[in-house]
Amino acid sequence: MSTATDLPSSLTQQSLDLTCVNTIRTLSMDGVQAANSGHPGTPMALAPVAYCLWQQFLRFDPQDPVWPNRDRFVLSIGHASMLLYSLLHLSEVRAVSKDYETLGEVSVPLDAIKAFRQLDSRCPGHPEYRWTSGVETTTGPLGQGVATSVGIAIARQWLAARYNRPGFEDLFDFNVYALCGDGCMMEGISSEAASLAGHLRLSNLCWIYDNNHITIEGNTALAFTEDVATRFIGYGWNVTRVGDANDLEMLARAFRTFQNTKDRPTLIIVDSHIGYGAPHKQDTSGAHGEPLGEEEVRLAKRSYGWPDDKKFFVPERVYDHFRQGIGKRGQQLRDAWFARIGEYRKQYPELAEELFRMQHRQLPEGWERELPEFPADPKGLATRESSAKVLNAAAKNIPWLIGGSADLAPSTKTRITQEGAGDFSAENYAGRNFHFGIREHAMGAILNGLSLVKVRPFGSGFFIFVDYMRGSMRLSALMELPVIYVFTHDSIGVGEDGPTHQPIEQLAHMRSMPGLILIRPADANEVREAWKVILQLHHEPAVLVLTRQAVPTIDRTKYGAASGLARGAYILADAPGGDPEVILIGTGSEVALCLEAYEQLTKEGVRARVVSMPSWELFDDQDRNYRDSVLPPHVKARVSVEEASDFGWSKYTGSEGNNVCIESFGASAPLKQLLKKFGFSTERIVAAAKSQIARHQSRG
Ligand SMILES: Cc1ncc(C[n+]2csc(CCOP(=O)(O)OP(=O)(O)O)c2C)c(N)n1
Ligand SMILES: [Mg+2]
16 A cells, blocks of 8 residues: 555655665665675666666566566676565565466565575575576576576577467567676677577567676776677677666667567667765775675665665555556456467467476377387497487477587487478577577577476587586576487597597586486487486486497397486396396496496306496485495495596495596597507406406405
């Protein structure tokens, strides 16, 4: 209820717009001050920008923050999180439960703002997807937010091209707004993403650049003097300027310009004053990363005409105003959309069913029915080749499985080849094959954006270039997004390309990331099982690691079934009576080598077991009984074989085990020579097995 009684006299003269803007400012300042940590200056400066966008333009229903056709707002300057929390609070965004039922309670109550940056508060230091409803993507690593926004915008174009139909041309027509700063602009990932966005002419994408000339170390003159406007014009963007962040009229005009621009993305460059209104800190980096201090907060409040004795003060009429603005508009749009989706379901039942399943991260009925079985074959085929077959069989029955490569699809074999799959381009937003260009880092963020809109994306490249995209992959894991990463050329097996292209530490590196599932299948049938596992994931990104070179297709009538892959590690070949003296553990292309060594050992009367271990993460998830049945604790003689760093292997082989691995960078040579140089031979593994048995016998 709006009452005059909660309004101090100083505010009765102020326009309601300004009171709302100042409420955002003061909430942000108070939150940071209470936490004694955080970034007050940018929320103070950008409050009018965010207010104008949310209150006048954003098509977002606070009562249903997961409505599929809502506009997305991405706070790429994650450090300015209090700006977003203030908006979520004032517009009374509702919390959403895990199964996407909107709950009655508000997402960000005032108490959460008072507990900014404290344990379990809905207002953590940087905005976190899945933790605070209304946060569209996790941000904090600068540049990630804007790059992710490109993926979100692409997803909307793809959805529109596939699902908008006559009479339903606006089923998917949402816009994507991202607020970014000097840091985002400096990070390379934003250049990659903006370049692609311009190329794809994503007219539903709007970046707002806070041109405040300040970063942590001081003025941007220290390190950043490029002409951002010209740069974006060069990318093919529409560029417009707002000379004063406080000018709501000019801001509205800029947003309308964006909405009227139908052939390219828009960049709005806004000149702002960090720490606006703080007499000693405005326009200095002092307003960036630390609380203003009690006295400066008081002075800033006074400059806004705000009661300087009140903290976390929200005049009731501010809530009311947001209800009448974004609240009312959003609810009407959302309700109308759901009314129409009922009609759509009648006219296009199959498409509506697809949408329902996709939005709930379910797979279509019978999605796995065409996945191939591969007959035993000593020559075999590269796992990238078998993956191509499995991927294509899956793609036939999962229409929203879409993706591509950073210019390496002919090598990674990730092209969807079926009739009509097409290439995603500015002329064909329905294409399922994406060309990310040589932009690995942005590809990762774009995949995150696609996944946030709930299509099922995959991206591919050479495994070595995982180094170029780890920042985005980490956010896939942190956000629990089921993004699929397909990496080929997974070891020194790439041969002649040499050490620059031969992954060594990358497996260890990926395995150490929480929440990410890495699978390195040994043969074609393990590849099929790997895809089966991956496609059924809901909350984990997956990394599929594949060979360039052929590997034998294991004879499953003789050895263990490939379905064991789902448990991460399984017994492929065993000693008589299941009582081994030594265990050989291999992954990927090295499993075949372990089998050769096993045959040799068996001939010599040594009781060996071979464990294929495609995924540490899946194995670690099994119960103790299963893990002990595969790696019995009393069998201490263990050899691991992997053409990569030994980092982490002692977890399975024990500190006394033998890890046949690589301790240096690789080398450029034909594969045969490399295997010799680095010691990947049957003889070496047989010798290692014997020495393990001897070592543990002498101890036992
Ligand atoms: C990738 C990355 N590098 C460094 C940081 C640390 N950092 C946080 S904010 C910031 C300065 C950002 O400046 P700007 O984007 O201009 O934001 P403003 O200070 O104007 O709010 C830095 C370096 C980060 N969050 N992410
Ligand atoms: Mg700045």
